[in-house]
Each structure stands twice: as structure tokens, then as C-alpha cells.
Amino acid sequence: xxxxYDVAREASVSTATVSRALRGRPEVLPEVRQRVLAVADRLGxxxxxLAQALARTHANALGLMLPADxxxxxxxxxxxxxxxxxxxxxxxxxxxxxxxxxxxxxVEAAVxxxxxxxxxxxxxxxxxxxxxxxxxxxxxxxxxxxxGCLPDVDVPLVTADEEAAGHELTQHLIDLAHRRIGFLGxxxxxVRPSGREHGYLRAVTEAGLPSVxxxxxxxxxxxxxxxxxxxxxSPGLTAIIAHNDAVALGALRGLFEAGVRVxxxxxxxxxxxxxxxxxxxxxxxxxxxxxxxMAQRGLEMLGRHLGFVEGEPDGRLLITPQLVIRDSSGPxxx
Amino acid sequence: xxxxYDVAREASVSTATVSRALRGRPEVLPEVRQRVLAVADRLGxxxxxLAQALARTHANALGLMLPADxxxxxxxxxxxxxxxxxxxxxxxxxxxxxxxxxxxxxVEAAVxxxxxxxxxxxxxxxxxxxxxxxxxxxxxxxxxxxxGCLPDVDVPLVTADEEAAGHELTQHLIDLAHRRIGFLGxxxxxVRPSGREHGYLRAVTEAGLPSVxxxxxxxxxxxxxxxxxxxxxSPGLTAIIAHNDAVALGALRGLFEAGVRVxxxxxxxxxxxxxxxxxxxxxxxxxxxxxxxMAQRGLEMLGRHLGFVEGEPDGRLLITPQLVIRDSSGPxxx
Numbered sequence: 003x004x005x006x007y008d009v010a011r012e013a014s015v016s017t018a019t020v021s022r023a024l025r026g027r028p029e030v031l032p033e034v035r036q037r038v039l040a041v042a043d044r045l046g047x048x049x050x051x052l053a054q055a056l057a058r059t060h061a062n063a064l065g066l067m068l069p070a071d072x073x074x075x076x077x078x079x080x081x082x083x084x085x086x087x088x089x090x091x092x093x094x095x096x097x098x099x100x101x102x103x104x105x106x107x108x109v110e111a112a113v114x115x116x117x118x119x120x121x122x123x124x125x126x127x128x129x130x131x132x133x134x135x136x137x138x139x140x141x142x143x144x145x146x147x148x149x150g151c152l153p154d155v156d157v158p159l160v161t162a163d164e165e166a167a168g169h170e171l172t173q174h175l176i177d178l179a180h181r182r183i184g185f186l187g188x189x190x191x192x193v194r195p196s197g198r199e200h201g202y203l204r205a206v207t208e209a210g211l212p213s214v215x216x217x218x219x220x221x222x223x224x225x226x227x228x229x230x231x232x233x234x235x236s237p238g239l240t241a242i243i244a245h246n247d248a249v250a251l252g253a254l255r256g257l258f259e260a261g262v263r264v265x266x267x268x269x270x271x272x273x274x275x276x277x278x279x280x281x282x283x284x285x286x287x288x289x290x291x292x293x294x295x296m297a298q299r300g301l302e303m304l305g306r307h308l309g310f311v312e313g314e315p316d317g318r319l320l321i322t323p324q325l326v327i328r329d330s331s332g333p334x335x336x
Numbered sequence: 337x338x339x340x341y342d343v344a345r346e347a348s349v350s351t352a353t354v355s356r357a358l359r360g361r362p363e364v365l366p367e368v369r370q371r372v373l374a375v376a377d378r379l380g381x382x383x384x385x386l387a388q389a390l391a392r393t394h395a396n397a398l399g400l401m402l403p404a405d406x407x408x409x410x411x412x413x414x415x416x417x418x419x420x421x422x423x424x425x426x427x428x429x430x431x432x433x434x435x436x437x438x439x440x441x442x443v444e445a446a447v448x449x450x451x452x453x454x455x456x457x458x459x460x461x462x463x464x465x466x467x468x469x470x471x472x473x474x475x476x477x478x479x480x481x482x483x484g485c486l487p488d489v490d491v492p493l494v495t496a497d498e499e500a501a502g503h504e505l506t507q508h509l510i511d512l513a514h515r516r517i518g519f520l521g522x523x524x525x526x527v528r529p530s531g532r533e534h535g536y537l538r539a540v541t542e543a544g545l546p547s548v549x550x551x552x553x554x555x556x557x558x559x560x561x562x563x564x565x566x567x568x569x570s571p572g573l574t575a576i577i578a579h580n581d582a583v584a585l586g587a588l589r590g591l592f593e594a595g596v597r598v599x600x601x602x603x604x605x606x607x608x609x610x611x612x613x614x615x616x617x618x619x620x621x622x623x624x625x626x627x628x629x630m631a632q633r634g635l636e637m638l639g640r641h642l643g644f645v646e647g648e649p650d651g652r653l654l655i656t657p658q659l660v661i662r663d664s665s666g667p668x669x670x
Contacts, residue, residue: 063448073416073611078407081433085404085445089435094448097431099415101423111419114397114428118452222615255615277407281556281589283617 004045005142013041063094064304065120065144067112067135069127070103071220074248075276076293077126080149083297084124091301091310096120109135116143122304129153145307149300150291152197152318158307160300160319162291164273167323168201171243171271171289174325176209179334180241180269184214184232186225186253187245198273202243220245225252230260233268240268240334247272247279247288254282254330265332275326284329292321338379341476347375397428398638399454399478401446401469403461404437405554408582409610410627411460414483417631418458425635425644430454439465443472450477456638463487479641483634484625486531486652492641494634494653496625498607501657502535505577505605505623508659510543513668514575514603518548518566520559520587521579532607536577554579559586564594567602574602574668581606581613581622588616588664599666609660618663626655 010020015034023038041047066084068077085095098115100107108127112135116123125132126149133153139146148159175183185202188195195203199215206213214236218228225244229252233239244250250272257264264270264284272279275290299319305311344354349368357372375381400418402411419429432449434441442461446469450457459466460483467487473480482493509517519536522529529537533549540547548570552562559578563586567573578584584606591598598604598618606613609624633653639645 063452070416070419073409073412075407075409075412078409078412082404082407085433085435089441094445095433095435096449096452097433099419099429099431101419101429107423111428115430118397118430222611226615251612252615255617255619258617277556278585278612281560281586283589283592285589 004042004047006047007142007144008045009038009042009047011142012045013038062092063096063120064088064301065096065098065115065118065123067098067100067108067115067123067125067127069108069131070100072099074246075278076246076274076291079276080126080293080297083294084301087298087301091305093121105131105134109138113138113140116140116146120144122146122308124149124300124304126150132157145304147300147304147307149296158303158316158318160296160303160321162296162323163320164197164291164323165201165204166320167273167289167291168198168203168243169205170201170323170325171273171287172202172205174287174327175241175243175269175271175331176205176211178241178269178331179336181211181334182214182236182238183211183241183243184216184236184239185243185245186216186218186228186232187220187249188215188217196245198245214239218245218249220249222248222252222255225249225254226256226259227252229253229256229270233257233260233262241331242268242270244270244272247274247276247286250286250288250330251278251282254284254286264330267335269331269334271331275324279326280328282330287328287331288326290324290326292323295321338376338381339476340381341478342379343372343376343381345476346379347372396426397430397454398422398635399430399432399449399452399457401432401442401449401457401459401461403442403465404434406433408580409612410580410608410625413610414460414627414631417628418635421632421635425639427455439468443469447472447474450474450480454478456480456642458483458634458638460484466491479638481634481638481641483630492637492650492652494630494637494655496630496657497654498531498625498657499535499538500654501607501623501625502532502537502577503539504535504657504659505607505621506536506539508621508661509575509577509603509605509665510539510545512575512603512665513670515545515668516548516570516572517545517575517577518550518570518573519577519579520550520552520562520566521554521583522549522551530579532579548573552579552583554583556582556586556589559583559588560590560593561586563587563590563604567591567594567596575665576602576604578604578606581608581610581620584620584622584664585612585616588618588620598664601669603665603668605665609658613660614662616664621662621665622660624658624660626657629655 023035088095098111100111123146129151133155136155218224271287275288279286306313306315357369422429432445434445457480463485467489470489552558605621613620640647640649
């Protein structure tokens with residue numbers, strides 16, 4: 003059965019315009035109205051009174067799919083920001099969570115959420131998961147915008163420029179005379195290095211320095227264990243870049259337990275700028291990937307698809323990250 | 337317009353039984369069928385085909401309402417646990433978030449969520465907010481269970497015994513010879529002291545010690561600023577109990593900046609046992625309020641209301657908290 007979304011897509015207009023056209027509202031241009039009616043007719047779309055009533059009552063919400071590890075504060079801040087900005091457009095927020103940390107579980111939860119009378123969907127997860135979801139969407143699912151990833155599928159998205167973030171953070175350490183810098187947190191299940199890792203690799207290569215990549219769980223415990231193993235396996239290392247702030251905070255703890263001083267003996271830095279990174283001892287150098295701005299720009303992009311924000315609907319937006327220098331990174335020990 | 341929930345309540349049966357009775361399914365006893373039909377007739381309930389189809393597809397979810405400050409990792413862990421346990425009963429999880437940190441915003445979001453074709457609802461917020469929501473529920477809203485609070489209204493709930501938690505943590509410090517113990521984080525908007533504060537007050541009173549309560553934002557920044565103000569205002573203080581681990585981690589940072597050593601000069605402790613508390617420097621003494629168990633028991637209680645878990649549906653369950661002693665609490669300096 004064709005939905006209003008199918009008609010909107012085929013006629014290259016918003017669902018709001020489809021609705022207005024079918025109700026004969028005067029603000030729709032005659033040629034647009036004609037195109038919408040022709041598409042609706044061809045697809046056999048029949049607006050249903052109850053469905054319309056339900057849509058009026060309940061399509062006042064937007065959906066946000068988060069990954070399973072939402073105890074990482076980055077996702078909490080993202081969700082908080084999305085909820086706050088959504089209401090400014092008159093939308094409640096409904097959040098979907100996968101039951102388990104698997105691609106399959108994420109796709110199931112997202113497919114459930116998209117059918118829960120929401121007007122549009124923001125999806126946040128790694129690139130592989132988002133690509134899999136995009137391939138599994140039914141025709142006519144609500145419009146989506148991906149947040150915080152660069153999947154190999156054609157979906158509108160808003161993400162931080164993670165390659166630039168990785169490069170800038172690494173360059174900061176190179177400028178402090180670090181010559182052997184390790185990267186901790188290469189995901190074991192990732193198909194390819196993340197943007198952060200690419201940026202790190204480009205910076206060390208440009209400077210003629212060796213690359214030292216090491217896998218670790220992307221958790222505080224992964225950072226605690228991994229930091230020590232990284233030091234043991236790489237004599238002469240003077241700096242560690244962790245995949246995210248949680249891994250970096252764990253690394254601070256692991257180094258403390260091993261009697262290694264930060265930043266005197268080794269510099270440590272992360273990504274995300276979660277609130278905790280400002281309060282750790284020492285306070286953590288990191289890159290702010292702008293969860294707040296990501297939420298805002300993602301909603302604006304979704305709004306252009308749904309017609310509540312003016313402008314062209316498609317696109318990919320890269321947000322410029324901000325280096326945040328704190329106490330955990332100092333000059334390399336000589 | 338009467339809903340299937342109104343009919344179910346009036347006829348004292350489950351919504352599934354109402355649905356079966358109206359469809360003439362053989363597993364419904366004749367007298368039950370007659371009662372359901374009579375109630376449906378009296379209330380003017382008309383099952384609608386599309387609505388029935390939608391209900392069949394979508395009442396496979398449970399709802400979880402979280403408070404606005406979900407970047408506190410406790411809520412992330414709670415949501416993760418609820419999602420994992422819900423799927424074991426065959427339910428997806430849909431999470432509602434208030435747009436703003438106000439009681440009104442929470443109630444609006446909860447009222448929206450309850451109408452989003454969910455079978456039942458878990459609600460987590462402070463007692464005042466939950467009481468307000470309970471008073472604003474429409475007749476026939478899906479069954480609810482409150483998590484982590486003790487509201488002054490008659491709703492089923494699962495929460496940690498926070499009074500016992502406050503008492504046990506304070507007693508731990510008294511046993512370490514602390515004689516002047518401050519409590520940081522009395523909420524300025526709370527109508528009355530929290531359970532944690534009651535437990536603290538009981539313990540110091542039993543020991544013949546003074547009570548030192550101080551308000552602070554329940555954030556890391558609140559802890560950072562508050563710890564110093566608390567010390568300045570209370571000479572002789574040797575221990576600080578913070579309202580939660582976030583406040584305690586902020587206190588560790590504030591004391592570090594002021595050159596006050598933990599635990600040598602002052603002991604610090606919190607509540608929740610969030611993952612970060614194990615990795616801070618020094619690692620934080622805290623009380624585990626069992627987000628994981630709260631999620632599991634809350635779902636079981638909801639399951640007894642919805643019929644997917646055996647047993648009596650009503651009740652209030654208090655979970656016994658667990659004291660977790662780490663490095664931030666040592667003997668009082670003499």
C-alpha cells in the first residue's frame with residue numbers, strides 16, 4: 003500500500019505539500035497539485051480518514067535512534083539537545099534503543115521506531131550499522147538524517163569532520179615535540195579505520211613519524227588496560243591519543259595505577275569533550291565534536307525534508323571540530 | 337471516545353481479552369465475552385479495523401520515560417538494561433525524553449509517549465514529577481511502574497532503599513572516626529530532603545554528631561564549586577557526602593584545584609556507582625543503587641500488570657543498596 007511518503011518522494015515534494023494538495027489547499031501551486039494528484043493516482047494512494055486523524059494527533063513527534071552504549075555521555079548530551087531543539091519546532095522526541103549491541107538489533111529497533119507514527123527520524127550509530135538500516139528501510143519510511151557517521155549509502159547526514167579532528171589533535175602533539183604518538187582504540191569489528199584514525203595517520207605521515215595503532219575496547223576499562231599494553235609494546239612512546247574520552251579517562255587511570263605521570267611522562271588526549279573530561283585529574287585535552295551543534299543541524303536538515311525549515315532538503319554537512327587543550331597534554335619529555 | 341483500555345478496566349480483563357472477545361475468539365469464556373460486550377456497548381467503544389491492525393503490529397513495545405538530565409550515566413545504564421531485559425519478553429523499547437528540565441515538560445512528554453501504542457510504561461524521575469504525571473494520566477492509559485522514586489501517590493514502584501543507602505554510607509565514615517561530615521547537594525527545588533539525606537541525618541543523629549547540609553547543583557560543576565564553599569563554611573569538616581557520583585567527581589576536582597588532598601585531608605563519597613566512579617583519581621567510594629536490578633525488577637512488575645510475568649500485580653519494591661568502598665574514603669585526619 004502506497005503511503006504519503008511514497009507520493010511525496012515520487013512527486014519531489016514534502017509530505018506536507020502532498021497533504022495540502024490532496025485537500026485542495028490554495029497555497030499549493032496548480033502545477034504541483036496536478037503532479038501530486040497524478041502520482042497519488044498512479045501509486046494507488048488513498049488518504050484514509052482515520053490515518054489522517056492519527057497523523058494529525060501523533061505525527062507531532064520525531065524519532066532518534068541511539069546505539070546500545072548510551073551510557074557514554076556523548077549520546078545523552080546529543081539526545082538532550084535534540085529534545086530541546088525539537089520542541090522549538092513543535093515536535094516531541096521519541097528515542098529508540100537497540101536491545102543488544104549488534105547491527106541486527108539496531109536495525110530491528112529502528113524499523114520498529116519508524117513505524118511509530120513519527121514524522122521523521124534521526125539515526126546515530128557507526129557507519130556500518132546506518133548503512134545496513136538504510137538498506138532495510140521499507141519504501142515510504144519517514145525521512146531520515148544520519149548523525150555522527152559517514153555511511154557508504156546515499157543518506158542525508160550531519161557529522162563532525164572526524165578526519166580533521168584526528169589531524170588537528172595529532173598536530174597539536176607534534177607541535178609539542180612528541181615524535182612517537184600512539185593511537186588507542188582501533189575497533190576490532192570496524193571494517194576500516196575511523197575518520198579519527200585517518201586524520202591521525204595523515205598527520206604522523208606528513209611529519210615523517212611512525213604510526214602506532216592498537217586495538218582496545220572503546221570503554222574506560224579498554225583504556226585502562228590498553229594504555230599500559232601500548233606503553234609496554236612501544237618503547238619511547240610519549241603520547242597516547244584515545245578513540246574517545248571514555249577510553250582516554252580509562253587510560254589516565256591505568257597510567258596512574260602504573261605510576262606513570264600525566265602529562266610529565268606521557269601526554270593523553272581523547273575525542274568528544276564529554277563533561278567528565280573537564281573534571282578529570284588531570285583535565286583532559288580533547289576535541290569537541292559538537293553534539294549540541296550536530297543535534298541542531300541534524301534537526302534543521304530533517305526539517306528541510308519535512309518542510310518545517312526552508313531550503314534544499316538533501317546534503318551532507320561536516321561540522322568543524324574544536325580542539326580543547328587542557329592539562330593532560332604537555333611538551334614531550336626530552 | 338472510549339478506548340480498548342477503558343473497556344478492559346471496566347470489565348476487569350486485559351486488553352488482549354477485550355480484543356479476543358470482540359473478535360469472537362473461542363478461548364474467551366462465554367460470561368467474560370458477555371461482560372466485555374456489555375461494557376463496550378455502554379461506553380460506546382467501536383473497534384476500528386485500521387486501529388486494530390495498528391495495535392496488532394505495534395503494541396509490541398514498552399515505554400521508558402527518562403528525566404531531562406540523561407547525560408548522567410545512571411540513566412544510560414538504566415535504559416540499556418531495560419532495553420536488554422524487555423527484548424527477552426519480546427518487547428522493543430521506546431524512550432521518551434522531556435524537552436526541558438521541568439515537571440510540565442516531563443508530563444507532556446509522558447502523556448505523548450503513553451499514547452504511542454505501547455503496552456506499558458516505566459517512568460523515572462523525581463518523586464514530585466512522577467506524582468504530577470500520575471495525576472495527569474488519562475483514564476485507561478497503559479499500566480505504569482515508577483523507577484527510582486517514592487512519590488506520594490498510589491503507583492507500583494521499584495526503587496533502591498535510598499534511606500538505607502544514606503545511612504550505610506554515613507555509618508562507614510563514622511566508623512572511620514569522622515566526626516564532622518557534610519552533605520552536599522540538597523536540591524533547592526526539592527519539597528523535602530531526599531531519602532539519601534534522611535539516611536545521612538539519621539546516622540549523624542544516632543552518633544550524636546552535627547549535621548551539615550549544603551545545597552548545590554546536582555552536576556559536576558555544582559560539586560566543584562560546592563565542595564570548596566562547604567569547607568570554607570564548616571571548619572573542621574573531614575568528610576563530604578555528595579548527592580550523586582557526578583557531584584562527588586566534581587568535588588574531587590574542586591578539592592584538587594584547591595590543593596586539598598583526598599583522602600588524606602578529606603574523605604569524599606557519592607551515590608550511584610556510575611562507571612566513572614571506578615576510574616576517577618582517587619577512585620570513588622559510593623553506594624551502588626543497582627540501575628541494572630531496578631530495570632529488571634521494574635520490568636517484572638510491569639509484566640505482572642500486563643500478564644507476561646506470573647504473580648500479583650501491585651506493590652512497592654525496595655532494592656537493598658550495596659556500599660562500594662574505594663580510595664576516596666580513609667580514616668579521619670587526627
